[in-house]
Amino acid sequence: MTEKTVTPTVNSAGYDVPPELRQSVAITTLDKIWNMGRRYSVWPMMFGLACCAIEMICTAASRYDLARFGMEVMRPSPRQSDLMIVSGTVTKKMIPQIVRLYNQMPEPKYVMAMGACASGGGPFKEGYNVVSGVDQYIPVDVYVPGCPPTPQALLHGLMKLQEKIDRESITKVRWYQKDEIPAIPVPILGPDIIDPRDNAAIREMASRKAAPAAPAAQPETAEAPAA
Amino acid sequence: MYGIGILKGLWVTLVHFVETFTEDFRWIGKKRYYSEEGVAARRSKDAKGIFTVQYPEEKLPVPEEFRFIPFLVYEVDEEGNKHDRCTSCGICAKVCPPQCIWIVRTEDPVTKRPVPEPVDFFIDVDICMNCGYCAEYCPFDAIKMDHDYELASYDRHAEHIYNKEKLSKPVEYYASIRPANYTREEAIKAAEEAKKAEAAAAKAAAAAATAQASGGEQAAS
Numbered sequence: 103m104t105e106k107t108v109t110p111t112v113n114s115a116g117y118d119v120p121p122e123l124r125q126s127v128a129i130t131t132l133d134k135i136w137n138m139g140r141r142y143s144v145w146p147m148m149f150g151l152a153c154c155a156i157e158m159i160c161t162a163a164s165r166y167d168l169a170r171f172g173m174e175v176m177r178p179s180p181r182q183s184d185l186m187i188v189s190g191t192v193t194k195k196m197i198p199q200i201v202r203l204y205n206q207m208p209e210p211k212y213v214m215a216m217g218a219c220a221s222g223g224g225p226f227k228e229g230y231n232v233v234s235g236v237d238q239y240i241p242v243d244v245y246v247p248g249c250p251p252t253p254q255a256l257l258h259g260l261m262k263l264q265e266k267i268d269r270e271s272i273t274k275v276r277w278y279q280k281d282e283i284p285a286i287p288v289p290i291l292g293p294d295i296i297d298p299r300d301n302a303a304i305r306e307m308a309s310r311k312a313a314p315a316a317p318a319a320q321p322e323t324a325e326a327p328a329a
Numbered sequence: 330m331y332g333i334g335i336l337k338g339l340w341v342t343l344v345h346f347v348e349t350f351t352e353d354f355r356w357i358g359k360k361r362y363y364s365e366e367g368v369a370a371r372r373s374k375d376a377k378g379i380f381t382v383q384y385p386e387e388k389l390p391v392p393e394e395f396r397f398i399p400f401l402v403y404e405v406d407e408e409g410n411k412h413d414r415c416t417s418c419g420i421c422a423k424v425c426p427p428q429c430i431w432i433v434r435t436e437d438p439v440t441k442r443p444v445p446e447p448v449d450f451f452i453d454v455d456i457c458m459n460c461g462y463c464a465e466y467c468p469f470d471a472i473k474m475d476h477d478y479e480l481a482s483y484d485r486h487a488e489h490i491y492n493k494e495k496l497s498k499p500v501e502y503y504a505s506i507r508p509a510n511y512t513r514e515e516a517i518k519a520a521e522e523a524k525k526a527e528a529a530a531a532k533a534a535a536a537a538a539t540a541q542a543s544g545g546e547q548a549a550s
Contacts, residue, residue: 128457145439164380164381165380165381165382166381166382166384166391167381170381170383170384192418215455215485218427218455218456218457218458219488221455221456221485222455222456222485223456224427224455224456224458225426225427225456225458227427227428227456235455235485236483242485243483244481244483244484245455245481245482245485245489246480246481247398247454247455247457247480247481248459248478248480248490249457249458249460250395252478254382254384254388254389254479255476255479255480255481257384257385258384258478258479258480258481259481261385262481262482262483266483271541320429322476
């Protein structure tokens with residue numbers, strides 16, 4: 103038996119198997135086998151926001167074929183999907199729906215920011231109607247640069263996500279912990295988008311702004327009885 | 330009758346499926362997968378059967394004018410020192426539509442005159458929209474568009490703001506990814522230099538002639 107025929111597989115747990123048993127025994131850890139099952143069944147959610155979605159559709163079609171990675175099942179429902187590919191410009195009008203969809207996805211869930219607009223706002227980063235980076239509202243796992251990323255760049259991002267899944271441990275990931283994971287508060291669409299997480303800061307700012315107005319009003323009331 | 334269209338579609342799929350295997354038989358002995366000729370055959374108009382590009386193992390060749398994130402070109406002189414072509418003039422930062430370029434300029438500590446090479450050069454690759462204006466406008470051919478698209482990462486702020494070290498690539502790399510552009514630019518540069526040398530020579534000759542003439546006049550008077 104040469105060294106080449108017993109190359110350690112992906113699932114080797116790092117234990118030494120005696121040479122006479124190598125053809126018949128495989129040792130793995132629960133983490134590795136669990137992660138292998140999950141990495142080859144990442145179901146993306148079927149939605150697209152802008153031009154990046156065209157590249158995403160191309161990636162799913164037969165030339166590049168997402169099915170080779172077990173990701174061909176694009177689910178139209180967030181309840182059945184594991185991966186949210188935010189493919190395109192996220193407008194302020196759209197972010198409440200994105201956050202709501204993210205909250206509706208069951209754990210484990212991953213988010214991929216595809217393209218410049220989703221990652222950092224892209225050319226619209228200082229625009230009046232575009233969120234400059236979806237990571238300000240939901241946690242992003244993989245950022246794929248490009249405008250738009252080519253199908254192969256997107257596939258590289260998906261492989262990066264698989265690598266990330268490989269490194270996870272059942273005992274450590276947040277969705278198998280005892281304490282409940284709070285839902286992300288849905289931003290409110292207004293004149294400018296309002297993030298409910300900033301409510302305390304907004305209230306404090308409002309009270310600070312209101313505070314100088316009160317002493318200014320006092321002299322008038324004080325003068326009134328004198329007159 | 331209903332369902333004819335579905336059957337026709339399924340027939341097309343079946344033909345593709347069968348042809349994948351008949352093509353495999355025809356390619357016995359040659360490499361149909363994971364080889365350049367295999368990819369070229371599968372993306373040609375006569376391709377039969379499967380035409381999927383098995384991405385991580387084989388990649389579609391990108392055209393020369395394909396552009397992704399920009400990079401900085403540097404040259405290495407005989408002593409092995411790196412010299413940026415960039416003079417930190419800031420034209421790229423000015424024309425960049427999404428404003429994703431930051432240049433840190435410097436000045437000589439003794440003479441207080443600006444040093445042409447930038448201290449640092451940042452490009453936020455998550456903002457860059459691959460338009461190529463920076464490469465188009467650069468008067469020194471110092472910034473060019475790269476072909477590398479495998480840039481996905483887990484952290485935007487730690488890994489996706491490229492500094493000068495990450496952006497700098499040798500001029501040989503540029504010549505390898507864009508050979509036609511490189512030879513054209515070098516030819517233009519050589520022609521300009523020849524023209525300059527010619528003009529300088531003509532000027533020198535004219536100066537010598539006038540000096541001789543005035544010298545002759547002085548001698549005559």
